[in-house]
Amino acid sequence: MKRLLLFLLFFGLIVFWSSCRNDFEFSPSKGNLEFAKDTVYLDTIFTNIGSSTYNLKVYNRSNEDIVIPTIQLENGVNSFYRMNVDGTTGLEGNQEGKFFENVELLANDSLFIFIETTIDIETLTNSDTQFLYTDRILFDSGNNQQDVDLVTLVKDAVFIYPNRDENTGIIETLTFDVDGDGNLDETTLQGRFLEDDELTFTNEKPYVIYGYAGVGEGKILTMEPGTRVHFHADSGIIVTNGGTLNINGSISADHESPENEVILEGDRLEPLFSEVPGQWGTIWLFNGSINNTINYATIKNATIGILSEGNQDEPNDKLTITNSQVFNSSAFGILGRATSISGENLVINNSGQSSFAGTLGGKYNFTHSTIANYWNTSFRQFPALLLNDYVEDENGVTITNDLIEANFNNCIVYGNDNPEFFLDSRGSVFNFKFNNCLLRFDNANLANTGNYIFSDTNVYEGNIFNIDPDFENAFDNLMAIGENSGANGIGSMIFSALVPNDILGIVRSSFPDAGAYESIPLED
Template identity: 35%
Template sequence: MFKKIINRFLAILLVVSALWACETDNFSSSPSIKLTFSADTVLFDTVFTTIGSSTRYLKVYNTGKSDVRISSVALAGGSSSAYRINIDGRPGPVVNEIPLRSGDSLFVMVEVTVNPTLSDAPLLIPDSIVFVTNTNVQNVKLIAWGQDVYMHNGVTIENDSVFPVNKPHLIYDYLFVGKNATLTIPAGARLHFHNNAQLVVAGTLKVEGSADLPVTMQGDRLEKFYSDKGGQWGGVWLRAGSRYNSIAWADIKNAIIGLMVDTCFTPGVPTLVLSNSKIGNSSYVNLLARGAKLEVDNCLFHNAAYSSVALTLGGAYRFYHTTISNYWGDYMFRKGPALLINNYYTYQLVLGGPILLEPRNLDEASFFNSIIYGSISNELGLDYKYNGQPVNANFNYNFTDCILRVPPSINLNDPEHFMRVKRDDPRFKDIAKWNFELDSLSPAKDIGDITIATNFPVDLNGVNRLADGKPDLGAFERVE
C-alpha cells in the first residue's frame, strides 16, 4: 500500500515538473520584445525637503504573445537616488528576474524624499526607472521639484519675531507664540503644516499679507489630490488671553478648525481684527470664536463639515462685507448651519455628575452688507435655549442689508434683528470651484449700504466697490 502511494506521488511530481518545464520553455528570449507602460513619465508635485511624497503608480504591460522575464528593473540613480521603487512587493533600487506573462501586467510604486537643497528656489530632481528585457533597454522618467523649507518642529517663540519669506515654513507638531511675544508674518509668506500641526498663539499674531502677496496657510501635501481635502492640519488657535491680533490678506484652508479665537481678557480691545481673508474647507469649523471680541471685514468663509462660522460662548462680533457660505458635502454630510450663534456652555464637575449650565452674554453679533447662504434650508443657528428655556444671558444679534438663507418661519420683518434682509439666492459664480463671486443676475448687486462700504472701499479681489456708487453685498464686488 505504501509503495502504491509513493508511486502515485512520483507520478504527480513528474506531471507537475513537465508542466513547469513547458511553462519555463514558453519564456521568450527575443530582444525584439518590448514592454509598454501606463505613462512615459512619473511626475510629482513640489516635494518639501525631508518630507516623503505620496505614492505614484506605474503599470507595466506585456502585450506580446510570449511570456518574458524582465532581467532587471532599477533606478538609474541607484542607492543614492531620491526615489524609492517597489515592484509587486519587492523593494528596489534594483529588482532582478521578474516574470511577466503574455497579456499580464505588474505595478511599480514610486515615492520620493528630497534632501535639503540649500537653495530658496525649487530645484528639479530627475531620475528614471530602467527596464532591461532580453538585452532590450527601456526607461520611464521620474520628475519632482524639491523645495527647501524653514522647519519648525515643536518650537516655542519667546521673543518678538518676523518670519522670512524667501522660502516656505514647515510646521511639525506645533509652533507656539509665548504670551510676551509677537510673531509677525509678512506678505508673501507660505506656511505649511504637517498632519494635525497647529499654530498656537498665547501672545500676539500679526499677519500682514497684501492683495498681491497674500499669506497662505495650508497642509504640507501639495499633490492635486489633496487640494480640496479638509482636515489636513490642526489650524490657528489664538488662546485665551491672546491680544492685539490682526490678520490681513490671508488664505487659510484645508484645516480641522481654520481659526479658533478664545476668550478676550483685554476690555475694550478686539481679540482679533480679521480683514480681506479667506478661510475655507475645514473638516470642523472655519472660524470658531469662544467668548471673543472680533471685527471682521471683506472676508470669505466657505465650506466646513459643521458650521462655516460659529460664534459661541457669547462675546462681541461685527462683520462687514463678509460672505459666509457652506456647500460642504463632497465626502461627508454637513452637521450644522453656515452661521451658528450661541450664548452658553454646559459642563460636568465630575464624570457622570449633573450637567451644569454656564450663561455667557452675547453683547453683539452684527452683520452689515453681508451674505450668509448655503445648501440647506436654514443656514442660521440661534442657540439661546437649554431644555426649551431661554438662557439667562444677553443674546443680541442683528442683520442689516444682508442676504440670509432662513425658512419662512423666521420673520425677517422683525426690526430688532433684521433690517432690509432678503432670502434670495445670491447666485454665486461656481460653488464647485470655490468661486463665491457674484454672477451677472445676482440679487446681491447694488443694494449695499454705501455708508458701510465707504469704510471698506476695496473688495477681496482688490476692486473698488464704490466705483459705481452702488456697492454689492458680500466680500466681492461684481465687475461687469
Template identity: 30%
Template sequence: MQKRRLIAFTITKPVRNFVGLTLLFVIIWTLSGCDREDFTDSPNAMVEFSVDTLMFDTVFTERGTITRYFKVYNRNDRAIRVKNARMENSDSFFRFNFDGFSQDDAGEVIIWPNDSTYVFVEATIDPDESISASPFVINDRMLFEVNGNTQDVRIKAFGQNANYIPANEATGGVALLSCGGGTVVWDDPKPYVIFGVLVIDDCNLVWPAGTRVHVHGGIASDGQIVYNDGLIFTGPNGRILSEGTADNPVVVGGDRLEPGFAEIAGQWSGIRLGETSGPHRFEHTIIRNPIIGIRSDSATTLDLNAVTILNTTGPGLVGIHNNITATNCLIGNNGGHSVQLSYGGDHNFYHTTLGNYGNQLEALRIDNFFCYDPPHCDNIGLNPLSVNFYNSIIGGNGRDEIRIIDVTNREPGFMNFSFDHCLVRVFDLVREQSYPEFFEENCINCINYELFNPLFTDLQNNDYRLDSLSAAIGQGKPLPEVSLDIKGNPRDPDAPDVGCYEWIGN
C-alpha cells in the same frame, strides 16, 4: 529547546559502509530537524525596531544624498525569518540595505535569537524639483513580513529648501517660539514648514506679505489619546500679525500641494488663539484645508480683513467669549458651521460671505452659553452676546442657515443680534415659536433668497464671486470705511454689492 548531539564512535570495517550510509541519513535528519525547531513561526513572535520613524532632518539646498540607519532586534529565544522587506512605494525616494543585502536581494533575512542587525537607508533629494515631484515632506514606510505579520518603520525626509520648524523632529513634537515680549518676523522668501505644534508665547509673530506657511499635519499620540497634531497655537502672551496684501497675500495651509491634495480638507488642525492672547490681526490671508480655520478663545481680540478660510472639516471660524471684527472675509466649504460664536462676546461682520454648502449644519450659529459637562450640560456658564452683520451673505443649501440659541429664554441683555442689508436663508427661524419678527426687528432690508436663484459664479470650484444675475448685486448700503472689496476692487459708493466680492462686469 532540547538540543540533539552528534556522538562520535568507532565502526568496524565489515559493517563500515552500511553503518556509514545509515549515519549519513541520521546526520541529515538531525540537521533538518534542528532547522525546523530553531526557527519560530509563531504569529506572536515579531521583531522590534530602534525607531518608529527614521527622520532625514537635513535640508538640502541642492541635489544630494544622505544615509541614515536603524536596528532590527529579535528579542525571541529562537531565530526568526524576516521576509519580503521592501519600501511601500514602488517609486520611492529611498533605497535600503538590510543586513548586507540590497533591497533587490532582501527576500529573506535571518536574525538569530536575542540578536540584531542594521538597516541602512539612503535618500536622494533634489530641492529644485517641483512640489509635485519633490514635496515639502516625503513620506514612505519600510515594510517587513514576519510570521504572517506586516511590521513597518516610517521614513520621512525634507524634499524642498524651506524653513522647517522644529528643524530636527517629525510629527508629534512641540516647538516653542518665545522672544521675551519682542517680535519675530518670518521674512525669509523660502516657505516655512511647521511640524507638530508651534506654540507662540511671549512673542509677536509677524507674517509679512507673501509669507507661505505650510503645516504638516499628522496622526500623533501622547500615550493616551490620538490626535491630529498640525497646530499653530498662541499662549497667553502670544500674538499673530499677518500682513498680506491684495496682490501678495499670506497663505497658510497644509504641505501637500501636489495634484489631488490642493483642495482636501482636514490636512492639519488649524490656528488656535489661546485665552487672553493677542490682539491678533490677519490681513489678506488665505487659510486652506484645516480641521478648524481659526478658533479664538476667551478674552481675545481678533481683527480679520480680507481673510479667506476654505475647505475645513469642522467650523471655519470659532469665537468663544471674545471680540471679532471681520471685513471683506470669505468663509466657505466647511464641514461644520462657517462661523460659530459661542458663550457671548462682541462681534461685527462687514461685507462677509459665508458659503456653507454640502452639509447639514447652519452657516452661522450664535449662542450665549458654554457647557462645562457635555453632553448633559447641567453646568453651564452665561455671557451676553452681541452680533451684527452688515452687507453680508449667510448662505448654504439648508432651509435655515442661521441658528440662534438663547438659553435665558430672551432675558434682556443676553442675546442681541442684527442683520442689516444682508442676504440670508431662514425658514423655521421665523416661525411663531422662534423669531417671527425676525425681518421686522432683526434683519433690516434683508433678502431671504431662494436656493436655486443665481448667487455665486462656481460653487464646485470654490468661486464665490458674484454671478452676473446674483441677487446680491447693488443691494448693500454705503459703508464709507469699506471702499474696496476682498481683492482690492473699488466698491460702488452708492449701492455696493452684498458680500466680500464686488461684481466686476465684463
C-alpha cells in the same frame, strides 16, 4: 464506492490537463514593453519629507511569457528614489528598492511599480530654495533597453518642530498658563515656543511646522507679504496669554496668482491634497492673547481654521480679520468662544460643521463678508452661521454668557442647506442684527418665532431672503458673484463707506453688493 470513482475520475482529468499544457516557459524581454506613462511626476515635496507613493503600470502586450532581466534606477544606489515591483523590494542591502533581477511577466499581463522619494536638498548641486530632481527607471540593457523618466521638484524650507528626548523618545510639549491662575501648566500639546529670531516669517522660504508653534507673553509673531506656512498633521499655531499674531499680507496685482497673500495650509504639496480638509489643527488664539490681526490671508484645509477664545470685554477686538479667506475646514472655519472678532471682506466656505460659529456669547461684527457653506463631503449638523450664548459642562449644567453684540452688515449668509443661520439663546442678553444681507432661511416652522421675526426692524433691516447668490463655483471655493446674484445692489452705503473696496480691490458702486465681492460678469 461512487465517491471514490468520482474522485479518481476528477484526479485523472487534472493529470490529463496538466500533461497536455506546457509549463510556463519565459523568454527574455525583447524591448517591447509598454508603459501607462513615459514620465512619472512625483509633484513637489519639501526637503527631507517623504513623498506620496506613485505608481507605474508596465504591460506585456505579446503572447509570450517574458522575463525582464533587470529593472533598475539609472542613478543606482545613489538615487533618492526607491521602488517596489509587484510587492517585492529587489536585491538586499544598499540596492534594495534600486535594482531588480529576472522579473517575470505573463503574456498579455501587466505589473505595477510603486515609486517614492525622500530628498535632502543640501546634497544637491546648484540648489538655492528649490531644485528639479530627476532619474530614470531602466528596463533591460543594450538594444532592448527602455526607460521611464522620474521628475520631482524639491523645495527648501524653514522647519519648526519640538525637541525629542534622545533617551526616552518623548517629544516636547507646551507649558503655559492654561487656566489663568498665574501658574504654568503642562499640556499634552506637542510643540515649543518660538525663539525671538523666529518671530518674523518672510517670503524667502516656506515654513513647515510640526506640532504647535507657540507665541509667548509679550511676543509678536509677524508674517510678511508672500509668506507660505505649511503644517504637518495635528499641528498649528497657538498664541498664548499676552502674545500677538499679526498676519500682514497685501493685495496682489493678479488675484489668480496671489504672490503677496499669506497662505497657510498643510504640508502635502501634491495636487491630490490641495483641497483635502482636516490636514492640520488650527490657529489657536488662546484666552489672553491680544490685538491679533489677519489681512490678505488664505487659511485652508485645517480642522478649525481659527479658534478664538476669551477677551470679549477688552476694549480692542481679540481678532480683526480683513480681506481674507478660510476654506475647507473639517469642523469650523472660524470658531469663537466668549470672544470678540471683527471681519471685513472676509470669505468663509466649505466647513464640516459651521463656517462661522460665535459660541458662549461674545462680540462679533462683520461687514461685507461672505459666510457660506457648500460642504458636500459628509453630512453636517450645523448651518453656515451659528450663534449661541451658552455651554453645558460635564455635569449637564448650562452656563450662559452675554452675546453683547453680533452685527452682520452687507453680508451674504448662504449655502446648500436650509436654513443657513441658527440663533440659539438661553440667557438674558442676546443682541444681534442683520442689515442689508442676503440670507438663506426658508423654514416655516421657525419663521416669525423667537429670534426669527423678520419683520422686526430692530434686528432685521433691509435683508433679502432665498435668492441665489450666483457664486462662480461655491463647491470649488470660487465665491465671486455674478450679474444675477441676489446680493446685487442690496447693500447700504452706510456700511460700504466703511469698506469702500472689495476683497479684490474693486471700488464698490453707489449701490453696493452684499458680501466680500462686487459682482462681475461670470463666464458660462
